[in-house]
Amino acid sequence: MATQIRDHLRTRILTHEWNEGKKIPSEFDLAGQYHVSRVTVRTALKALEVQGLLDIRHGSGAYVANFGSSIRAGLQELRSITDTIREMGFEPGMTHRVVKRRGATVEEALRLQIPEGEPVLYLERAILADGEVVAYSYDAVAIRDLPEKSIGEMGKGSVFGAFAKLGIFPVRALAEIHAISSTEVGWGTGRPKSGLYLLLKQLHFLRDGVPVMASNSYFVEGRFQFIIHRTL
Amino acid sequence: MATQIRDHLRTRILTHEWNEGKKIPSEFDLAGQYHVSRVTVRTALKALEVQGLLDIRHGSGAYVANFGSSIRAGLQELRSITDTIREMGFEPGMTHRVVKRRGATVEEALRLQIPEGEPVLYLERAILADGEVVAYSYDAVAIRDLPEKSIGEMGKGSVFGAFAKLGIFPVRALAEIHAISSTEVGWGTGRPKSGLYLLLKQLHFLRDGVPVMASNSYFVEGRFQFIIHRTL
DNA sequence: TCAATCAAGTTGTAGGACAACTATTGACTC
DNA sequence: GAGTCAATAGTTGTCCTACAACTTGATTGA
Structure with a gap:
């Protein structure tokens, strides 16, 4: 309530x-x-x-609280990227480049706390706002006991939407931020020639502390406003 | 209580x-x-x-809550950089390059909500951890009715320490994050040749919403771990 | 005019009670 | 013996009433 x-x-x-x-x-x-x-x-x-x-x-x-009006939705509040984009007044979109089941890499296994090679759902997506690419995201979802059919759904719409249908609700995420300059990130025409990205390296947790998704999202510098609201 | x-x-x-x-x-x-x-x-x-x-x-x-042990002090919690460095197990340090009173620039005046040209305390500092530069910070403190003598103190130790002595306690900050690649940031030998920085553009507020300090801190990529704890 | 006082409104804390939920135990069935 | 179900004790969520602590504006009085 x-x-x-x-x-x-x-x-x-x-x-x-x-x-x-x-x-x-x-x-x-x-x-x-x-x-x-x-x-x-x-x-x-x-x-x-x-x-x-x-x-x-x-x-x-x-x-x-009075701030510079614009942004009240900070990064410290956990919500899907598409929701955030919508709240900021843009039309969110998404294009999938890779959707497949494969064994977990060493790093993914470590982050998701599963044995190496355990199956994960691997995604490569471009996240759009008003048709423009704002981020490239490389995600690994721990399969564990996900029903097979739901895996297909994740390849289409929002991952969090698919989670919600299964009664799975990530309630926390630990995010690490890095500045990256690389020409190997992303694909297609939306790729910035500066090659400058903000890497948001996230790990999403369930209520009981079980990690369910590890994602590396490369945000094109300048196209997305990262705000953090800091309090005591 | x-x-x-x-x-x-x-x-x-x-x-x-x-x-x-x-x-x-x-x-x-x-x-x-x-x-x-x-x-x-x-x-x-x-x-x-x-x-x-x-x-x-x-x-x-x-x-x-159980996470990868290490980090419970995320960026969403407001505390001074030196405190954060200390909590992470390093010895914090600081070298001042510029400490002076001058008129507020257009941008500073806008952020601090004061008339342009109004006096501010301007600082350029290098922040160290175990003797190594982790960030270059360019700060503007709104003077308003600060006593003259306290201004001298700010040029030496922690800005927040000087604030505390005056009974001034920033309780909130709005931080914007950017990836920056530049050769014009920083000085001295600690400057990374990659020129890659995470820019933390902060505005600190008092309880009643009055902005007191605007700072642009350029963190050398890789030398400082930026963590955000995201919750619903 | 200025200062002190008062009064009304609001948040902070207290204490007791019960509802809603969880986890464990024990009894029961098959 | 294994599994299911019910009872039970422990814990958090909400309610109610009351009062303390604080803020704000109005009133009063010198």
């Missing part, structure tokens, strides 16, 4: 229902709106505060 | 008081340990959950 209210409040904030720096309704009022107790509203608000969207002041109220 | 307990619990987690994946005491027990109510313990635990250190399961308990 608290998480639903948190998400709903987040969209209300992101759709500018309240101006930046303005006070949102009191916990008491919100409790009335959602027909829940003040405690539940409170946990939702505190979560949004930790994520940096709200500034809660004792004795005063909760205020919408 | 809740924040103190949160911080204390965080150090207990980081010092491996409980093994990864193991259950920590129940909210009821912790409330007893700290002589506070369950509500207070709860808000502390929830904060740690949002930050990704805990995994709280309904009806079961709270578990220490």
